[in-house]
Amino acid sequence: MEEQKTVLVTGAAGYWGHRVARRLASEVGTRVIALDAEEPAEEIEDIDFIQADVRNPLVAKLIETEGVEAVCHLAFRPDVRRSEAAFDLNVMGTMKVLGACAEAGVGKVVLKSSTAVYGARRSNSAFLREDRPLQGSRRYGYTRDWVEVEAFCNGFRHQAPDVELTILRFPGIIGPTADTPMTRFLGELSTPSLLGFDPMMQLIHEDDVVEALVHALGSDASGAFNVAAEDVLPLNKIRGLAGKPPLLILHPFAYWGAGFLRGAGLGLGSFMPIELDYLRYSWVGDLMRMQQELGFAPRHTAEEALREFAEIQRTRRFRLESTALGRGEQRMRDIIEQRRRAREQQASIETGSEEGYEDE
Amino acid sequence: MSSEETRIRCTAITKSGGQCRLYDIEGTEYCQIHEPVAVPAEPDVSEEEIRALQAELDELVLRVRALNTGYEPPSFSLRRLVRLVAESMRGMSESERLALLEPLRSALADVDMETLKGIWYMLNFTVQYQVDFVKRRFTGDYDTDEWGLDWEIVDLMRPFFTALYNTYWRVETTGVEQIPDEGRALLISNHSGQIPWDTVMVGTAVMNEHPAQRLVRGLYSDLFPSLPWFSHTVVKLGQALATEDNGVRLLEQDELVAVYPEGHKGIAKTYKDRYRLARFGRGGFVRLALKTGAPIIPVAVVGAEETYITLYNSTSVARVIGLPSFPITPIFPWLGLLGLVPLPSKWYIDFGQPIPTEDYGEESADNQVLVSQLSDQVRNTIQEMLMDRLAARRSLFFTSS
Numbered sequence: 001m002e003e004q005k006t007v008l009v010t011g012a013a014g015y016w017g018h019r020v021a022r023r024l025a026s027e028v029g030t031r032v033i034a035l036d037a038e039e040p041a042e043e044i045e046d047i048d049f050i051q052a053d054v055r056n057p058l059v060a061k062l063i064e065t066e067g068v069e070a071v072c073h074l075a076f077r078p079d080v081r082r083s084e085a086a087f088d089l090n091v092m093g094t095m096k097v098l099g100a101c102a103e104a105g106v107g108k109v110v111l112k113s114s115t116a117v118y119g120a121r122r123s124n125s126a127f128l129r130e131d132r133p134l135q136g137s138r139r140y141g142y143t144r145d146w147v148e149v150e151a152f153c154n155g156f157r158h159q160a161p162d163v164e165l166t167i168l169r170f171p172g173i174i175g176p177t178a179d180t181p182m183t184r185f186l187g188e189l190s191t192p193s194l195l196g197f198d199p200m201m202q203l204i205h206e207d208d209v210v211e212a213l214v215h216a217l218g219s220d221a222s223g224a225f226n227v228a229a230e231d232v233l234p235l236n237k238i239r240g241l242a243g244k245p246p247l248l249i250l251h252p253f254a255y256w257g258a259g260f261l262r263g264a265g266l267g268l269g270s271f272m273p274i275e276l277d278y279l280r281y282s283w284v285g286d287l288m289r290m291q292q293e294l295g296f297a298p299r300h301t302a303e304e305a306l307r308e309f310a311e312i313q314r315t316r317r318f319r320l321e322s323t324a325l326g327r328g329e330q331r332m333r334d335i336i337e338q339r340r341r342a343r344e345q346q347a348s349i350e351t352g353s354e355e356g357y358e359d360e
Numbered sequence: 361m362s363s364e365e366t367r368i369r370c371t372a373i374t375k376s377g378g379q380c381r382l383y384d385i386e387g388t389e390y391c392q393i394h395e396p397v398a399v400p401a402e403p404d405v406s407e408e409e410i411r412a413l414q415a416e417l418d419e420l421v422l423r424v425r426a427l428n429t430g431y432e433p434p435s436f437s438l439r440r441l442v443r444l445v446a447e448s449m450r451g452m453s454e455s456e457r458l459a460l461l462e463p464l465r466s467a468l469a470d471v472d473m474e475t476l477k478g479i480w481y482m483l484n485f486t487v488q489y490q491v492d493f494v495k496r497r498f499t500g501d502y503d504t505d506e507w508g509l510d511w512e513i514v515d516l517m518r519p520f521f522t523a524l525y526n527t528y529w530r531v532e533t534t535g536v537e538q539i540p541d542e543g544r545a546l547l548i549s550n551h552s553g554q555i556p557w558d559t560v561m562v563g564t565a566v567m568n569e570h571p572a573q574r575l576v577r578g579l580y581s582d583l584f585p586s587l588p589w590f591s592h593t594v595v596k597l598g599q600a601l602a603t604e605d606n607g608v609r610l611l612e613q614d615e616l617v618a619v620y621p622e623g624h625k626g627i628a629k630t631y632k633d634r635y636r637l638a639r640f641g642r643g644g645f646v647r648l649a650l651k652t653g654a655p656i657i658p659v660a661v662v663g664a665e666e667t668y669i670t671l672y673n674s675t676s677v678a679r680v681i682g683l684p685s686f687p688i689t690p691i692f693p694w695l696g697l698l699g700l701v702p703l704p705s706k707w708y709i710d711f712g713q714p715i716p717t718e719d720y721g722e723e724s725a726d727n728q729v730l731v732s733q734l735s736d737q738v739r740n741t742i743q744e745m746l747m748d749r750l751a752a753r754r755s756l757f758f759t760s761s
Binding site: 122123124125126127129194195196197198199200231232233234236237238239240241242246250251280281282306 | 497499500506507582585587591606
C-alpha cells in the first residue's frame with residue numbers, strides 16, 4: 001500500500017493554482033487539498049477544496065491536522081498598479097503562509113516568482129545567476145511584490161532552515177490559455193516596443209510552468225531556480241514569430257507616455273503590460289541550476305510555443321468562449337492521461353509486478 | 361617519330377564537328393592546337409567520390425525541401441539552370457570559378473534529372489532566401505545564437521568594414537597567425553580615437569587575415585546598451601557587455617574575446633597624450649584569463665589616435681549631455697556631425713606573442729599580486745609594441761616603407 005503524500009495548493013481558484021491542483025490530482029499517491037478565498041469556476045475531481053483566505057491564522061492548524069507535507073503557494077494577484085490590497089495578499093499572505101508552514105513543520109514549500117526580480121538594467125550580464133542581488137523595478141505591482149516576497153524568503157531561510165523553500169523564477173509565460181503580461185504584450189496590437197532596442201529574452205510555455213512546479217514539489221532541491229525554455233531569442237524575433245506587427249516608439253516618447261498615463265491615473269496595464277525597461281535591456285536568467293540541480297527540462301522550446309501562440313491568435317476572433325474551450329480541452333487531456341495511468345496501474349497490479357512511483 | 365612510342369591522334373572534336381586528325385603532344389591526349397583549351401580528360405575524382413558527392417547533393421536537397429515545404433521554384437529547364445549557375449558565380453575570380461566548375465562538371469556528368477531539379481530548387485531557394493532578408497526579419501525566420509550573434513548581419517556589414525580596412529585606413533596587420541585557430545584566447549589592446557573604430561578594425565583584421573577567419577567577441581562598455589540601434593547591433597555582431605560573467609562564459613565556450621582595458625580613459629585621450637597608455641583598470645582582464653586558462657595576446661593599434669585630433673576634452677559639456685567625454689577637435693563640433701568623420705590615417709595592427717596563463721590554475725585569479733604583475737606585464741608589452749611601431753612610422757597618412 002503506497003503512502004499518500006498530502007499537498008496543499010493555495011490560490012486554487014486562480015489560473016495557476018487550478019492547473020497545478022488538477023495536475024497533482026492526476027498523480028498517483030498524491031492527495032491534494034486546495035485552498036482559496038473564492039470558489040473555483042470549475043470543479044476539480046479528487047480534490048479537497050476548502051474555502052479560506054490564506055491569511056487566516058488557522059491555516060497552520062489545518063496544515064498540521066491534515067498532515068500536509070508540501071505546500072505550493074500560488075495565491076498571488078499580479079496587478080500592474082500597486083495597491084495595498086494586492087500587497088497584502090501577495091506579500092503579507094506569503095509571509096503568513098510561510099510562517100504557518102514553519103509552525104506546522106511542513107517539509108517543502110514551492111513558490112512561483114519571476115526572472116523580472118533581477119531587474120532589467122544596462123549593466124546586466126547576458127545570463128543572470130540566481131545568487132545575484134535582486135534589483136527588480138518597484139514601479140509595477142507584480143514585480144515589486146515578487147521582489148518583496150523574495151527578500152522575505154531570504155530571511156525566512158535562516159529563521160526556519162528545516163523548511164525546504166524552493167522558488168521558481170519564470171520569464172515571460174506564453175501559451176494557449178494563460179493570461180500573463182507576456183501574452184497580453186504579444187497578443188495586443190496596441191502594446192508598443194521601443195525603437196532601436198532589441199534585447200535577448202527568454203520565454204516559457206504554460207505547460208512547462210505547471211510541470212516545473214510539480215517537479216519542484218517532488219524534488220529535493222531547494223533555493224531559487226531560473227526556469228525557462230533553453231533557447232534565448234531577440235525581442236524582434238519573438239514579435240515576428242508571434243505574429244505581432246511592430247509598434248515602435250522612440251524611447252523618450254515611450255517613457256514620457258508611460259509617465260503621463262501613470263500621472264493621469266489611466267491604466268497602464270492595457271498599453272504596457274510589461275514595463276518598458278524590460279523591453280529595453282536584457283534580463284535573461286542562467287539555466288545551469290535548473291539543468292543540474294533541479295533536474296528539470298522544459299518540453300517546449302520558446303520558438304515552438306510562439307508558433308503555437310501565433311496560430312491561436314490568428315483564429316482567435318473566430319472562436320467563441322475561447323478560454324472555456326481551452327480549459328475544457330486541457331481538462332479532457334488530463335482526464336485521458338489519468339485514465340491511461342489508472343489502466344496501466346491496474347494492469348501491473350493484475351500481473352503482480354511491482355509498481356514504482358509515477359515517472360514524468 | 362620513333363618506333364617505340366605509338367603516336368595517337370588528338371581526341372578533340374574540331375569546330376566543324378569532325379575528329380581532329382593531328383597527332384597529340386606527348387603525355388596528353390590533345391594536339392598542340394587543342395591542348396591549351398582542353399579540360400584534362402582524366403578526372404582526378406574517382407567513381408566513388410562522384411557518387412558520394414551526388415548522394416550528398418541529394419540529401420541536402422531533401423533536407424532543404426523538408427524545411428520549406430511551401431516554396432515552389434520557377435519551372436525547370438537545363439538552360440535556365442546553367443544560366444543561374446553562371447549568374448551565381450559572377451562575383452568570383454577566374455580561379456574560383458574553375459575550382460568550382462571542374463569537380464561539379466565531373467560529378468554531374470552522369471547525374472539524373474532529379475538531382476539536377478534538386479539543384480535548381482536549392483539555387484533558387486538560396487536566391488529567394490537572400491532576397492527575403494527583410495521579410496524574414498519581420499516574421500522571425502532567422503537564427504541567432506544564445507548571445508544574440510546573427511551571422512547574416514555580420515555578413516551584411518562585413519563589406520563596409522572591409523572597405524574601411526582596405527581602402528580608408530589601409531590597415532597593415534602583423535602577427536595575426538599567433539592567434540590560435542580554435543580554442544579560447546584573450547586579445548588585449550590599447551584603445552584610442554574618440555569613437556571605438558579600433559575595435560571594429562581589430563575584428564576585421566582577424567576575420568579577414570586569419571586563416572580560420574575567427575570572429576572576435578569584444579566586450580563593450582555599458583554606454584552601449586542604452587543607445588538606440590547600437591545596443592542591438594553590437595550584440596548581433598557577436599559582442600557582449602564587459603562584465604566578468606560574460607567574459608568568463610565566452611572564454612569557457614572557447615571563443616576569441618577582445619578586451620580594451622583602457623576603456624573610456626583611453627578613448628577620450630587628447631592629442632598630446634597620444635600613445636601613452638592609460639591605467640589598465642584593476643586587472644579584471646587578467647582575472648578572466650586566469651579563471652579560464654586563456655592565453656593573453658597583446659595587440660597594439662597605431663593610427664587610431666590620429667583619426668580625431670582631440671585638442672581638448674570638455675567634461676562639463678559631457679556631463680550635461682550624459683556622455684563620458686566630449687572631444688573638441690578642429691572640425692568637431694564646429695562642422696556639426698561632419699566633424700565626426702574620422703581622418704584617413706594609416707593604421708598598423710600588431711599582434712604580439714601569446715602569454716600563456718594555463719599553468720597558474722583557476723584559483724590564482726584571487727591572487728592580487730599575480731594579477732597586478734600580469735596586468736603590468738601586458739601593459740608594458742603593448743607600450744613597447746606601440747613604441748616600436750611608432751619609431752618605424754614616418755608618415756601619419758601614407759605607408760612608411
